[in-house]
Amino acid sequence: MDLKMLFLLAGGMLVSASSVDKHRLVAGLFENYxxxxxxFDDDYPLDVKMDLTLIEIMDIDETKQVMTTHSWITLKWVDARLAWQPEHFGDVTDLRIPSDMIWTPDLTLKNTVELNNQLLPGGQNNAILLSSGEVILVYQAILKTSCRVDLSYFPMDQQMCRISFHSWSxxxxxxxxxxxxxxxxxxxEYISNMEWILLSYEKSRDTTFYTCCPEPxxxxxxxxxLRRRPCSSWSIS
Incomplete structure (x- = not known):
């Protein structure tokens, strides 16, 4: 047997061993999941980190008062049930698992103009599981949100549009x-818009208490x- 064949066989054995380790790991993680x-339980809240990478301002409809954006949503949290010790599974430190196999936070688009405001990964999105139990979920979304457009200074106007999220339940x-x-x-990853100049993109967090309930x-x-580009030929229909 020549040297090339020996390398191929050794590589195949390594791949096979890795597959067996991942199979054992996935079977163990999801046996009772x-x-x-x-x-989480009633004593400790679950920390969920969210980020919204703005890719493109696709449209601002002044008549309907709607902004349409293309964005990447990133969610991170820890699910202790999905943690493992890598040394017991061939030093596997991460997995890619279809996101519909695991619990995900029910964050929704608060100021959507569409009936369905649930933020769900489309297509075959995978979640990244780390051995620490950290879950990372990244997916694309087209968001249509209400935006009060003031045309008092058109065509030299400046607008502020907010995209807001909250947990549904x-x-x-x-x-x-x-x-x-x-x-x-x-x-x-932002792609500039032909009609609008992006002046700033900032993040904030509001905590509200209502008279009905003690929970935040x-x-x-x-x-x-955004500021409308000068000397443009855009018009309001």
Whole structure:
């Protein structure tokens, strides 16, 4: 047997061993896992970090008062039920698992103009599971949000449009959602718009208490400030 064949056989054996380790790991993790059960209890809230990478301002409809954006949503949290010790599974430190197999936070688009405001990963999105139990979920979304457009100074107007999120069923003492409030938003992948100049993209977080209930209600905000490009031929229909 020549040397090339020996290398191929050795490589195949390594791949096979790795597959066996991952199979054992996945089987063990999900043997009694129920995605309908939250990964937290009544005594400690679950910390969920959210970020919204702004990719593109697709449209601002002045008549309908709607902004349409293309964004990447990133969610991070820890599910202790999905933690493992790598040394017991061939030093596997991470897995890619279809996101519909695990519990995910029910963050929704608060100021949507569409009937369905649930933020769900589309297509075959995978969640990244780390051995520490950390879950990282990244997916794309087209968001249509209400935006009060003031045309008093058209065509030299400036607009501020807010994109807001909250949990649909959990209060802040159960689900502690954060977005790095006070920091600038992520524009690393931003594509400039032909009609609008992006002046700023900022993050904020609101905590509200209502007279009916002692629990806090948390809203995450992403504020987009735009100025219409000068000498454009855009018109309002």
């Amino acid at each position: 129920d995605k309908r059960i939250e990964p 959990y209060t802040g003492d159960k689900l502690n959602v954060t977005n790095g409030a006070g920091e600038p938003g992520d524009l690393n 209600y948390i809203t995450l905000n992403f504020d987009v400030v």
